[in-house]
Amino acid sequence: MFAATRLSTNSLVEIPRRVDPSRTRPCYHQGWMTLHSSFPRLLCFFGLCAWLSLQSASAPSVGAGNSQSANAKPVVHFTDIAQKAGLTAPVIFGGENTKKYIIETTGTGVAIFDYDNDGWPDIFVVNGTTLEASPTGKGPASYLYHNNHDGTFTDVTAKAGLTHTGWGQGVCVGDYDNDGFEDLYVTYYGKNVLYHNNGNGTFTEVGEKAHVAGSGKAWGTGCAFVDYDRDGKLDLIVANYVDYDSATALAPGERPACMWKGVPVMCGPRGLPWAKNILYHNLGNGRFEDVTAKAHIDQTNGHYSFSVSTLDYDDDGWPDIFVACDSTASILYHNNQDGTFTDVAVVAGAAFNDDGREQAGMGSTVGDYDGDGRLDLFKTNFSDDTSTLYRNNGDGTFDDKTFPAGFGLNTQYLGWGVMFADFDNDGWPDLLLVNGHVYPEVDSQHLGSNFREPKILYHNNGNGKFTDISANAGPAITAVSSARGLAVGDLWNDGRISAVISNMNAPPMLLVNDLRNGNHWIAFRTVGASPADRPLKKSSAASAQTSTSPLHAASFTSSTSSTSFASSRDGIGAKITVKAGTRTLVDEVRSGSSYISNSDMRVHFGLGSATKIDSVQVRWPSGLVERFDNLPVDSIHTLKEGSGTPVGIAVKKN
Ligand SMILES: [Ca+2]
Ligand SMILES: [Ca+2]
Ligand SMILES: [Ca+2]
Ligand SMILES: [Ca+2]
Numbered sequence: 001m002f003a004a005t006r007l008s009t010n011s012l013v014e015i016p017r018r019v020d021p022s023r024t025r026p027c028y029h030q031g032w033m034t035l036h037s038s039f040p041r042l043l044c045f046f047g048l049c050a051w052l053s054l055q056s057a058s059a060p061s062v063g064a065g066n067s068q069s070a071n072a073k074p075v076v077h078f079t080d081i082a083q084k085a086g087l088t089a090p091v092i093f094g095g096e097n098t099k100k101y102i103i104e105t106t107g108t109g110v111a112i113f114d115y116d117n118d119g120w121p122d123i124f125v126v127n128g129t130t131l132e133a134s135p136t137g138k139g140p141a142s143y144l145y146h147n148n149h150d151g152t153f154t155d156v157t158a159k160a161g162l163t164h165t166g167w168g169q170g171v172c173v174g175d176y177d178n179d180g181f182e183d184l185y186v187t188y189y190g191k192n193v194l195y196h197n198n199g200n201g202t203f204t205e206v207g208e209k210a211h212v213a214g215s216g217k218a219w220g221t222g223c224a225f226v227d228y229d230r231d232g233k234l235d236l237i238v239a240n241y242v243d244y245d246s247a248t249a250l251a252p253g254e255r256p257a258c259m260w261k262g263v264p265v266m267c268g269p270r271g272l273p274w275a276k277n278i279l280y281h282n283l284g285n286g287r288f289e290d291v292t293a294k295a296h297i298d299q300t301n302g303h304y305s306f307s308v309s310t311l312d313y314d315d316d317g318w319p320d321i322f323v324a325c326d327s328t329a330s331i332l333y334h335n336n337q338d339g340t341f342t343d344v345a346v347v348a349g350a351a352f353n354d355d356g357r358e359q360a361g362m363g364s365t366v367g368d369y370d371g372d373g374r375l376d377l378f379k380t381n382f383s384d385d386t387s388t389l390y391r392n393n394g395d396g397t398f399d400d401k402t403f404p405a406g407f408g409l410n411t412q413y414l415g416w417g418v419m420f421a422d423f424d425n426d427g428w429p430d431l432l433l434v435n436g437h438v439y440p441e442v443d444s445q446h447l448g449s450n451f452r453e454p455k456i457l458y459h460n461n462g463n464g465k466f467t468d469i470s471a472n473a474g475p476a477i478t479a480v481s482s483a484r485g486l487a488v489g490d491l492w493n494d495g496r497i498s499a500v501i502s503n504m505n506a507p508p509m510l511l512v513n514d515l516r517n518g519n520h521w522i523a524f525r526t527v528g529a530s531p532a533d534r535p536l537k538k539s540s541a542a543s544a545q546t547s548t549s550p551l552h553a554a555s556f557t558s559s560t561s562s563t564s565f566a567s568s569r570d571g572i573g574a575k576i577t578v579k580a581g582t583r584t585l586v587d588e589v590r591s592g593s594s595y596i597s598n599s600d601m602r603v604h605f606g607l608g609s610a611t612k613i614d615s616v617q618v619r620w621p622s623g624l625v626e627r628f629d630n631l632p633v634d635s636i637h638t639l640k641e642g643s644g645t646p647v648g649i650a651v652k653k654n
Pocket of ligand 3: 317
C-alpha cells in the first residue's frame with residue numbers, strides 16, 4: 001500500500017431539512033403523442049397509465065407504481081447549498097426566453113476533480129456565451145471553484161488562468177502527460193481547449209500546440225480521456241454533435257424540422273448534416289495525432305453525438321466507448337485491440353430501445369446496477385419517451401430492461417445529465433437524472449412540458465428494480481431548472497456523494513445529502529505506474545490467488561512476467577473489484593460521462609452494513625492484476641500500482 005488514508009469527517013454546516021409534499025407526477029400530459037412514440041409502446045404506455053390511474057384513485061398523493069410515497073421514510077435528502085457554498089455565477093447560454101438556434105440549447109458540462117492535489121475535489125463549470133456577444137469582446141469564462149474544505153468554495157478562475165470564452169460545451173479530465181496533475185479538456189462550438197495543469201494552481205492552454213484544438217468548425221460535445229492502446233499515455237475521444245454553421249443556420253419555422261407540436265422552434269438536429277467524432281492518439285511528447293480515420297472512428301455515419309462514456313463492456317481488458325446520440329442510434333465502439341474500433345451498438349443491442357426505435361440520447365452512465373459483476377448502461381432521452389437501461393448480458397450483448405426495472409413511468413421530462421451513484425451507501429448504485437426542456441417556448445405556448453423541470457432520483461432496490469423517491473428526497477430534487485450537465489463526487493471525503501448541476505441561464509446547483517445513515521463505504525484513488533517503475537513482486541502467493549477470482553480467471557494467467565502495456569498515472573481504465581460478504585462490487589476509473597461532464601474519478605462503493613471487506617482487486621490497464629489487503633472501510637484509499645500483491649497479468653488476446 002502506498003497510502004491508506006483515513007480522512008476526517010468534514011465540518012460541513014448542517015442544512016435544515018424540508019420535504020415538499022406538494023410535488024405530483026402526472027403520468028402523461030395530454031392526448032397527443034409525437035413521432036417519438038410507436039404503437040407497441042403506446043399500448044404499453046396507456047396500459048401503465050390506466051393502471052396508474054387506478055392506483056392514484058386510492059392514493060391521491062404522490063406515490064404510484066414505482067414512485068415512493070411522500071410519507072415514506074426518506075432514503076436520502078438533498079439540499080441545494082450552491083449559493084451558500086459560493087457557486088453563484090450563472091451559466092450563460094444563449095437567449096433566456098427564446099432559443100432561436102440549436103447552438104443556444106445544449107448547455108454545458110461540469111467537472112469534479114482535484115486540480116491542486118490537496119485531496120479535496122474541486123468544481124469546474126463550463127460556461128457558454130450568447131448570440132449577441134461580440135466575437136472579439138470579453139465573454140464569460142468557465143468557472144473553477146476551489147474546495148475550502150469547510151462547505152464553501154472560492155472562485156479561482158482568474159488565478160488559475162482558465163480564461164477561454166465562447167460556446168463552451170463539455171469537459172473531461174485526465175493527466176495526459178503523467179506528471180501527477182490532472183489536466184482539463186473543454187469542448188466548444190469552435191476550437192477545443194486543452195488546459196495543461198502546471199502543478200502550481202495554474203493552467204496553460206495548449207490545445208493548438210498539442211494538436212487537439214480541432215478545425216474550429218466542429219461542434220464538440222462529450223469527451224473522455226481513454227488509453228485505447230494501453231501504452232500508458234491517455235488518448236482522447238471527442239464527440240461532435242452536428243455540422244453547424246451559425247452563418248447559414250435557418251430561423252425557427254423555416255423548415256418542417258423547425259416546428260414542434262405546431263409551434264416554430266429552433267431547427268435541428270434533424271435536417272442538419274451529421275458530424276464525425278474524433279480520436280486523438282497521445283504521442284507522449286505533449287502532442288496528439290488525429291487517428292480518426294486510422295482507428296475507424298469515422299466509420300459511423302449519420303449520428304448526432306452527445307455524451308461519451310467509456311467502459312470495458314466485454315471485460316476483455318480493452319476499453320470500449322459508448323456514445324449517446326441525439327435522434328439517432330447510439331454508438332458502441334468496440335476496441336479491436338489493434339488500434340481500431342468497430343461500432344457494434346446494433347448487434348450488441350445498445351443502439352435502439354426495445355422497440356427497435358431510435359431515441360434522442362443525451363447523457364449516459366455506467367454502473368453494475370444488478371450486482372452481477374458486469375457494467376450496465378443507462379441513457380437519458382427526450383420528453384414523451386422513457387430513459388433506457390441496458391443490462392449487460394456478459395456475452396457482448398445488452399438487453400433493454402427499462403420497463404422491468406421500473407423506468408417506464410417517467411416520460412414527461414427531457415433528460416440530460418445522469419449518474420449511477422450509491423447515494424445511501426447500501427451497496428446498490430442509485431440513479432440521479434437531471435432534466436430541462438430545449439424549447440423555452442413550451443412555457444408560453446403551453447405544449448405540455450415546462451422549460452424548467454425537477455430532477456428524478458431513483459433508489460436501487462437491490463433486486464433489479466428501482467423506486468422513484470424524488471418526492472421524498474429533499475427540496476433540491478423537486479426544485480425546477482433547465483438542467484444539463486451533472487457530475488457527482490465525495491466533495492468532503494466523508495462518504496456522502498454530492499452532485500453539481502449546470503443549469504441553463506442560471507447558477508449551478510450543489511446538491512448535498514444531509515441525511516446520514518449507518519451504512520459503510522470505501523473509495524479508491526488509483527495511481528498507475530509506467531513500465532519502468534513498476535516493480536513486480538515475485539510472490540509465490542500470486543499464482544495461488546488467480547483461481548480465487550472467478551471474474552478474472554478466464555482472462556488471466558498466473559504469469560508475473562511483464563507485458564508491453566502500461567497504465568496512465570491516474571489509472572484511468574483500471575477496474576476495481578471489491579468483495580464484501582456475498583457481494584461483489586465492480587467499477588472502473590473513468591473520465592468523461594453523464595451529459596458531457598466528468599465526475600470524481602475516485603471509485604466509490606457503498607457497503608451497507610459490512611464493516612470489513614474481504615478483498616480489493618485492481619486490474620490495471622497495464623494488465624497487472626493486484627490484490628490490496630486489510631483496507632479499512634469508511635476511508636478513501638490510494639492504490640498505487642505495484643504496491644499490492646500481484647495476482648496475475650492479463651495476457652489474453654481474443
Ligand atoms: Ca498533467
Ligand atoms: Ca495511449
Ligand atoms: Ca473491451
Ligand atoms: Ca443505494
